[in-house]
Amino acid sequence: MFRASGLDRPYYAKFCSIVQSSGTGKSRLMTELRNKGVLVLYMNLREPSDTGFPKRDLVPARILTEDMDCSQAEYTARCCALFAAIFHTIQQDLTPMLPSLRSGSAGAAIKSWNDQMCDMRSTARTEFFEKVQSEYRSILGKIKTPKSKESGNVNRDSPIVEETAAKLERMSLTDVQIQAPNLEGASFVVAAYTEMLKMPHVFPQGDAPKLVIALDEAHPLSKMSSKGFRPSHILGRTINAYCRNNDASVWVVFASTTSQVADFSAPQVIHDSLRVAIAGHLLYQPYTYLGWDQNADPLPRILAKDVAKFHHIVGFGRPLWKSLMYKQNIDGIMALAAQKLCKSKKFNPQDINEALAVLSQRFGLDIYFGHTNAVSYLQKGVASHLRVCFSTTEDRSWAFTGYPSEPLLSCAAAILLHGGNLTEALKVLKAKVDGGMVETGQSGELASRLLLLLAKDMYVRSHLSEGTISDLHYNGTADTELMDCQKVSVIDFLEYLFGDEFWSDAGMDAKSAFQHAYINFSHWVPMEDFISPKDSKLADVESSRCDAQEWTLRHWHRTSAVQCCHLQPLVDKMIPIYFDDPALGSNDAARMSQMFVSDKAGKNCNESTLAFITRKDASIECLSDLPYIALLLDLNVGPKLSTTFPKRVPNHPESDRCLRIYAAGMGDTTFPFLHEHPEVAKLLHGLVSRQQEVPSQSFKRLEALVKFGSTATLRHSRWEAQDVL
Structure with a gap:
């Protein structure tokens, strides 16, 4: 929103923007306003080649985005004629349905109209836009532009608009204190707007929105025309023309995946309105109150051993995935997720944006804010690669973005990476690390995330379970497990990671202790605070600390592992461990334990610090009756692997039993599985010990x-x- 300097009215024009990545619910957010008693006219302007849903509304889309070789004056006339036609048609539709002035509210009429107009497949929408098109053509023929000033006589067949329009045509429609450029057709749109506001009971006094005109997929309006103007600037001036002298709560909302829709008001060189930004939301995020993960199963509804099933995983993240289950099979959903992540039907691992999108979603890449390419990369990530915008600075010069936890998308990304594209994608990552755009962390955290998750990826692909979803084109039931979310035996995983002799070195007692233990992580999520915050007794219930066992179980349910905050003492990562042992009872939370990982990338050996890692520490406090694992990855020193596990002591709590693993170096001596992937091993080693030119x-x-x-x-x-x- 903008304020015109020196004026009492608090706006330049009543329009706002919603910017967010695809599938997050922007369209539904706008149409849901109908449940608040708001008239909602939804119009989708997506490109003709885009077959997404809701479908493109041909009438407004063609008027606003096609045949853009016209002059600025001609396009201005089109905008004014369209909005005048919309206001006139709304009035025509609603007036017969409204109660008399002495009757009650217009709520029933508004609800009836909304029910038809917010049903994207209704015949009422088709008929409405046909009437808009007819009225638009009539009004456009009457607007005088520099190209057609000689045309005099017109057929005045729209009396609701004409009487006011004739008066306004003789007035000087200038902005305050400034002689504005001529706005061809302003009189017609102002006249139609004024007449529409006369409908009884529809526009009472107050600030709450009464009519919202929602323009979805609005990014085509930001493109520069061949004649040197942006449609968005003209549209902003059109909105200003009809609403600047009236405080009625009629709003226009622009929604898009691109940030350009947040700057739709005309720039000073086109229309100097003396506007200045005022305090308030400059970027409106969808689902502020409805929430992320709105389709996710409640924690008690599904057993921990069943969390890899498709019908459970599809509920996490943006609402798009679960909504598609009512229209498509699993094959369609997985393929669409991959296509949207890459914005391409075929993943190109050499494309920087595609490679970083697929890697970022799973491995939590940190972008260095000061890098010259960071802003453009992040904007493109939100617009084209499902990156989510969390917030912006007040002046909108910087957006805070990232990839939230979405296990379904992680599975699609894993399938893309391991379809013969891993090495090329890692080369792109290495180049961006060397160029300073992607941060490696303070102690080799990025290399550690890659090492552990890639090892798990490669294990499940070398030990495929029959009947799991292992590619994008699986077509089966929703009870099937996703390969990258299914549980993996801790015994088998550690043997794969460290070699066949691992358990003989660790001891049979250690192997016996973890015989029912499993991991299942498919992606990493970052923390911003200690696992156990110092002040956990807060007045706000939702801000208090989650119980340690529940916290671990919730990560297990969405197959996520944790990258701790930089200042977390003792450890840098947590991977949930689940004990699938019937003897432990039916309480899944009581079956949870953890693998804690400490990352080191210095030149000196840190083996001695392994003994200090304990989950009893006040910064962790993840107590359990089950054994746990402490892994120290000393990635930049000579190769070495050692393990310790305390012997069972009678009457001694099992919670003190910790399998401690010291793994040094980044090569196939310590990690034998890398012997089969020499290029991956080379790239991982380069991330740890890369040398800059002298x-x-x-x-x-x-x-x-x-x-x-x-x-x-x-x-x-x-x-x-x-x-x-």
Whole structure:
């Protein structure tokens, strides 16, 4: 929203924007306003080649986005004629349904109209837009543009509009204090708007929206025309023309995956309205109150051993996935998820945006904010690759984005990566790490995430279970398990990760302790606070700490593993462990344990710190009656693998039993599975120990001069040294 300087009215024009990635519920958010007693006119402007749903509304889409070789004046006339036709047709539709002035509210009429117009397949919508088109053509023929000033006589067949229009045509429609460019057709749209507001009971006084005109998939309006104007700027001025002298709550909402729809008001060079942004939401996020994961199963509804089933996994994340179950089979949903993530029918691992999208969704890539390409990459990620926009800065110069936990999308990404594309995608990642756009973490956290999840990926693909969903084109029942979400034996996984001799070194007692233990993670999610926050006794119930066993179980249910915050003491990661042992009872939360991982990437050995990792620490506090695992990955030193596991002590709690694993180096000596994937091993090692080119002496000299105070040495302290350098 914008405020015109020096005026009492609090807006430049009553329109706002919704920017978010595909499938998050933007369309439904707008149509759901009908349940608040708001008239909702939904119009979809998607490209003709886009076959998504809701489908393209041909009449408004053609008027606003096609034949853009017209002049600015001609396009202005089109915008004014369209909105005048919309206001006139709404009035024509509603007036016969409205109660008399002495009767009650117009709620019943509004509900009846909304029920028809918000049904995307109804004949009422088709008939409405046919009437709009007819009225539009009539009004457009009467608007005088520089191209057709000589046309004089017109057939005035729209009396509701004409009387007011004739008066306004003789008025000077200028913005406050500024002589605005001529707005061809402004009189007609203002006249139709004024007449529409006279309908009884529909537009009472108040700030709450009464009519919302929703323009979905609005990004085509941001494209520059061949004549040098942007349709969005003209549309913004049209809205300003009819609403600037009336405070009626008639709003236009632009929704898109691109951030350009947040800047739809005309720039100063086109129309200097003395506008300044005012406080408030500058970016409206869908499902602010309806929530993410709205289709997810409640925790008690499904057993922990069944969480890999498609009907459970499809409920997490954006509402799109579950909604498609009513229209498509599993084959269609998985393929669509992959296509939307890449914005391509075929994944190209050499394409930077596609490769980073597929890797980011699973491995939690951190983008360095200061990099020159960061802004454009993140904007394109939201617009084209399902990246989610969390918030923006107040001036909209920066957006905070990421890939939330969506296990179905993770499975699609895994299938794309392991379809012969992994090495090429990792090469793209390595290049972006070397270029400074992707951060590796402080202690090799990125390499560790890649190592552990890729090992799990490769294990399940080398030990395929019959009847699981292992590709994008599976066509079966929703009770089938997704390969990348199914539980994997801890015993088998560690043997695959560290080699055949692992359990003989760890001891049979250790192997026996974990004989019923499983992992199932398909992607990583980041934390922003300690596992156990220092102040866990908060007044707000939802802000208090989740019970440790429930916290672990919830990650198990959505097949996620945790990348801890940078300052988390002792550990850097947590992978849920589930004990599928009938002897443990029916309470799934009581069957949960954890694998804690500590990452190291320094030049010195850190083996001695392994003994200090304990889940009893106040920053962790994940107590359980079951044994757990502490893994220290010392990735940048010589290869070594060692294990310890305490012997069972009678009458001693099992919770103290920890399998401690020290794994050093990044190669097939410590991780034998990498022997079958030499290119992957090389790229992972490069992420840990990459060496930058030795800076030249001239660079070192400049660095010493400009980095005063960066160290306590003479070269960074004595500025007089430049005389002798």
